[in-house]
Amino acid sequence: MIVPRPEPMVLGFLMLPGFPMSCLTSAIEPLRVANEIAGRRVFDWRLLSLDGAPVASSARVSVAADAAATDGPVPGMLFVLSGADPTPDAASAVLRRLSRHGVTVGAISGGIFPLARAGVLRGKRVSVHWCYRTAFAAEFPDVLCSDELIERDGACLTASGAAAGFDLMLHLVRDHLGAAIATETACWFQHPQVRGPGARQQVPAAQTDALEATMPEPVRDAIAILQAHLDDPIQIAEVAARLRLSQRQLERRFKSVTGQSPSSYYRLLRMRAARQLVRFSARSIPDIAHEVGCSSPSHLSRLYRSVFGRTPQDERRTPPSFMAAAEAEGPIRS
Known part of the structure; x- marks a missing residue:
């Protein structure tokens, strides 16, 4: 008796205007290669747009859609691809409907914004790219932000x-085809280490070529304390006391690692958070000033200009693409 092969697992990718094309190709290519290694079509995918028309990516390359999100069979799993731009009402309606019908919904990078705006992430733990974290947390206080690379919370x-x-x-390849094929798929792309649960994002240290995670322990711990006090300014002397160091010891260690004083680094952290709010939220400039511990909007503007060479108002007049936001934080000045 011939046993029919199971139908392929169908994943939908909902592309919204300005979506990062790298997220689409990074998701589809390992599925394609896994099919090739397995010798059969285990995975299939449908590229969806709100109206079935091509969608322009952040790289200004338009990608053709297979169908409108409301047409044809409902995929068993749907991933939203988007930047942090305002979400069309039609997208929110589609996402709410699919979630109600038991579709496993997900998002890559900025796709969490449309999901959260559709109300399907309340109370869930989600992975938030570091370049969006401040803005996302401010807009969605009822969603749990995670620094891990991947999060699975129920059907999300x-x-x-x-x-x-x-x-x-x-x-997904490992779950459906086993670890051997998952490893071989990874090696096709010279991606030999499959990062699992618990793997955390790497965050660039401000104005250095290092990563925060690789900093020596006292400096890394000091940065964590400073990061926790963006809206509630803390004195460097208090940071040093918490670490059982003298202020001079902390400043010497900070300078040797980052080339900056702790107070200068603190200013960069606060302005990096301000830039996220300016770029990716609708918060008013006075509210943003308060969020990052500035005494007034003019105080914020002075610090912002000293770091980025432009005011928050100038920044808002030229909203960035996803790729510009995900790069190192622009021209930073000491």
């Missing part, structure tokens, strides 16, 4: 960026 899957989306697809 989220990945913090394109590379994390690649890892997420490798997990």
Whole structure:
């Protein structure tokens, strides 16, 4: 008796205007290669748009859709691809309907914004790219932000960026085809380490070529304390006391690692958070000033200009694409 092969697992990718194309290709390519290694079509995918028309990505390349999100069979799993731009009402309606019908919904990078705006992430733990974290947490206080690369909370899957989306697809390959094929798929792309649960995002240290996670312990711990006090300014002397160091010891260690004083680094952290709110939220400039511990909007503007060479108002007049936001934080000045 011939046993029919199971139908392929169908994943839908809902592309919204300005979506990062790297997230789409990083998700589809490992599925394609896994099919090739397995010798059969285990995974299939449908590219969806709100109206079935092509969608322009953040790279200004238009991608053709297979169908409108409301047409044809409902995929068993749907991933939203988007930047942090305002979400069309039609997208929110589609996402709420699919979630009610038991579709496993997820997002890669900025796709968490439309999901949260549709109300399907309340109380859930989601992976938030570090370049969006401040703005996302401010807009959605009822969603639990995670620094991990991948999060699965019930029927919700989220990945913090394109590379994390690649890892997420490798997990699906492993679940359906086994670890050997998942590893071989990863090695096709010279991606030999499949990052699993608990792997955390790497965050660049401000104005250095290092990562925060690789800093020596006292400096890393000091940065964590400063990061926790963006809206509630803390004195450097208090940070040093918490670490059982003298202020001079802390300043010397900070300078040797970052080339900056702790107070200068603190200013950069606060302005990096302010930039996220300016770029990716609708918060007013006075509210943003309060969020990052500035005494007034003019105080914020002075600090912002000293770091980025432009005021928050100037920044808002030229909203960035996803790729510009995900790069190192622009021209930073000491």
